[in-house]
Amino acid sequence: MRFPIGPAASEAGRSHDREIWRLAVPAFLALVAEPLFLVADSAIVGHLGTTHLAGLGIAGVVLQTVVGLCVFLAYGTTASVARRVGAQDLRGAIAQGVDGLWLAVGIGVLVTLPCVAFARPLVAAVGAEAAVGDHATTYLRIAALGITPLLLMLAATGVLRGLQDTRTPLVVAVLANVLNVVLNLLLVYGLDLGIAGSAMGSVLAQWLAAGALVGVVVRGARRHGASLRPDLPGIRQAGRAAVPLVVRTLTLRAALLVTTYAVTLIALDGSDRQATDLAAHQVAFTLWTFLAFVLDAIAIAAQAITGRTLGAGDAAGTRAVTARMVWWGVVAGVVTGLLLASASPFLGAIFTEDPAVRDLLVPVLLVAALGQPVCGVVFVLDGVLIGAGDGRYLAWGGIVTLLVYTPVVLLLHPSLVVVWIAFSAVFMGARLVVLVRRARSDAWLVLGAPA
Template sequence: MSTKTTADKNTKSVFLEGDNLSNKDIRKKVVLLAWPAIVEMFLMTFKQIVDSSMVGRLNEESIAAVGLSMSPMMFFMGLFAALGVGATAVVARHIGAKQYEEANLAGRQSVIMSVSVAVLITLILFPLAPIIINLMGAETEVIPLGTSYLRIISAGILFISTTFILSGVLRGSGDTKTPMRVNAIANIANIILNFFFIFETREMMLLGLEFKMPGVGMGVQGAALGTSLSRAIAGILVVKTLLKGKSVIKIKLTDSFKPDFPMIKRIVKVGIPTAIERMAMSSGQVLFTRIVASLGTTSMAAHHLAINAESLSFMPGFGFSMAATTLVGQGLGAKDSKLAERCGYETWRLGMAVMSFMGIIFLFFPEVIMNFLTNEPEVRELGAMCLRIVAIAQPPFATAIIMSGGLRGAGDTTFPAVSAAIGMLGVRLVLALFFAFILEWGLFGAWLAMASDLYVRGLIIFFRFKSGRWKEIDV
């Protein structure tokens, strides 16, 4: 059987072709692509919540250390995500046009980029960890905890990069199930490893049975070590999948890994605006976290836990966003812009329904969620307040996430970057300073500023997608 025939068979379930597709057909395709990504995001969210719950059982300083470390890490992870978006868009175009050899070439070049960028960032981040934590506004007792956490996490950046970028390659081909399986295994490993490394050996009871649970008792450092090891598992599994040739995208060790600069340029061209967007977002998050940290350790702990709880909503939103990126990209690759547009709208409607439902839960049952995350009464109360505020911003947040995914699939990555800069730097940070300090509303004011940012970004992205200008962009 020829390569092309095999690829056609493998991609048949990825994209429905034809001029007379009903909205129901499109929704089925959206669900087919979105549900593995949603499960993947849910598992990541569940892992984060369980991790936060474990660290939350230590003390406020430990919670704050992890929260302060994650903001700069998100800054660098934004670069990996950007290259993953570039790879997804380029691969999706070639898959839609049935140009499978070019899609494989894009996959190999993505491997080169993932390794190169990861090595560079590790060499920067590891020695600067204590300076970064100090600049984040950590209180004296938090600095050593945050420094050790950040250094251990940075040691696994190669695996983070590999997982992000190569998962983007798989999603561009329409394979969202493999990243889901990989992250499911890695997340389960993360929970087990974190429990083992964080807590000391102790007596436990499960289903009426008493037993001794072994543990190392490393605390915050144990959380970082468990997370890094689980990310190594994820990176190895993604590479193994591509090497085995079970995906539409096939990479062999005997293939040429010589840099193909025209292909790298295409991926980077799409990825650079997304990198700017992620860095604008991450920079804003760093500054926003700095603002919250200045409100005290209790506010910082509540903020960190509330963000983790909110991820129950926006992580599924990112799952729908991935589906939008793939379907819009493949639709345009197949020269059917009308179908690409319909796929974008149907994905948005489904994703917004899910996120709005979660908003209702945040509005009426925030205490239930916060009770799971911490035993600290004041932290629970402040965290519940934050969830109620962000509950009303879930519809525009869904719009910003999902329609941005559609724009990225079309190669229109500049506009999401502009909207992120306007929303984060021009709205969130300005209003956070005004509400939190000038009006003295504290953490309430900071989260009100965040909700305002989400409304602004949602409106900007909606009108951009509606304009249809993204249909004319060449990738």
């Protein structure tokens, strides 16, 4: 069966559009709100001193790595819950979500203890110097107590997305960010607790946000008669389903690390040029990541809608809405690409006063802009296959893509622009081939709810 890509002019197409954007817009706003926790902490801690801010940055790398690897708690839960929603089994859907919450608690406890106990070695492994390391260790030991609520927030958000609700996570994310700022100001400056106060404020806000989201799931469980007790077979099933999604995420992060490493190889004998390349790369990657939120919002809608339509046994409907989401992925990629290209001469001034970095940034951003339509298709199809529960294929596809991309980017690094061409054409292009090949087949169209 061919995989159609193109606009639909029918009423069914317009209905798909309304459903896609009903889910995607709140998801985008929630995705933008999530990084603001660390941004607010950075803005407040930055006024304590440079070493404090550097310490926060080191601790943030450790925390973001741990939590980022557990994004499967949201993605996998969305897919499994949505399937049961499509099969008209709300009780089973919420019970599946509760299993995800218990899995989040188990992982959170297992990860928190070593992060607290070995905070200093973890900080040292990142390469922090003495003064910076002290501040990083202080922050990490306290902030690690927020890992469990962060994982609960991921799992509960996945449950609500599976229930076709992306607005509740948005409201909670906004309120949590406001509370985080208030608590940070109060504890850091009002009570003069310094960087420790910033960590305490964030942890308190995270626990309250997790409590709010879990409370919504608990009310749904009671309303539909789903048990809140831990179900070991269900938790084990959720854990097994998570493994391929973890592999997928690891391959993506490895590709980003390889890209940054390739940038460091550009001018090993010239520190000035290397600093310029790394600075421009960091700015470009920051902007690329922000634009990815737009595309990832459609992917989140794809997870929820695909799971639901497959759970309902509607293969034709799944094909139709997938084609529509891919179309919108292309449109979003073209729009973001045009915006990035038109703004490329001016964006550098926001981030740096160095003219060399600004000049280098323009061609890099133009390359990134050209790759945005491909990113749009890749993000959407990734979401579709996650929603279909096709994690094993995504894991193997990620491994193949990484093996293809790594030697290319490490051998071809004469300039930062060439590295970004390799990233946009080879890495994203390989992902496009892997995902479109799967989407054109029928292997992922597994109908009905899991037994």
